[in-house]
Amino acid sequence: xxxxxxxxxxxxxAELATLSDGDTGIxxxxxxxxxxxxxxxQAGEGPGTVRALTxxxxxxxxxxxxxxxxxxARERWPLSACLIIHRYGRMExxxxxxxxxxxxxxxxxxxxxxxxxxxWLKTKAPFWKLEETGDAGQRWVDARHSDQNAADRWSDR
Numbered sequence: 839x840x841x842x843x844x845x846x847x848x849x850x851x852a853e854l855a856t857l858s859d860g861d862t863g864i865x866x867x868x869x870x871x872x873x874x875x876x877x878x879x880q881a882g883e884g885p886g887t888v889r890a891l892t893x894x895x896x897x898x899x900x901x902x903x904x905x906x907x908x909x910x911a912r913e914r915w916p917l918s919a920c921l922i923i924h925r926y927g928r929m930e931x932x933x934x935x936x937x938x939x940x941x942x943x944x945x946x947x948x949x950x951x952x953x954x955x956x957x958w959l960k961t962k963a964p965f966w967k968l969e970e971t972g973d974a975g976q977r978w979v980d981a982r983h984s985d986q987n988a989a990d991r992w993s994d995r
Contacts, residue, residue: 868948869939876931890970915947960985
């Protein structure tokens with residue numbers, strides 16, 4: 839039941855402990871942590887190509903969209919708790935960029951909801967990504983068809 843868009847890094851262990859603290863009805867917590875990569879596979883580039891990633895967003899609008907995604911997940915699965923933390927600003931390879939955690943009495947709901955939220959974040963969250971590279975200087979990252987295909991599987995469920 840929490841959505842945060844923030845510049846600062848987060849502590850995964852502390853966030854997960856807080857998520858389930860005191861709720862003995864939770865049978866499992868599924869989480870996903872996204873990291874900044876140093877490569878751009880779509881551009882055919884290997885490790886070391888991307889030196890930094892800057893995420894921009896519209897404050898207020900982004901939080902509302904993430905809250906809508908979380909609400910959709912809560913309508914689809916019986917979640918006891920849910921957390922979405924998404925960072926913005928300049929980050930270097932290896933830094934944490936996003937954390938999604940879903941807690942439920944049963945693991946299947948937690949797994950499915952976590953995957954659903956990540957798929958929808960990739961396609962519906964209003965973030966703009968600017969990569970810094972050695973050769974190309976800077977470039978905006980386009981949406982990927984594979985992300986849309988992953989999100990589409992939830993449309994008929």
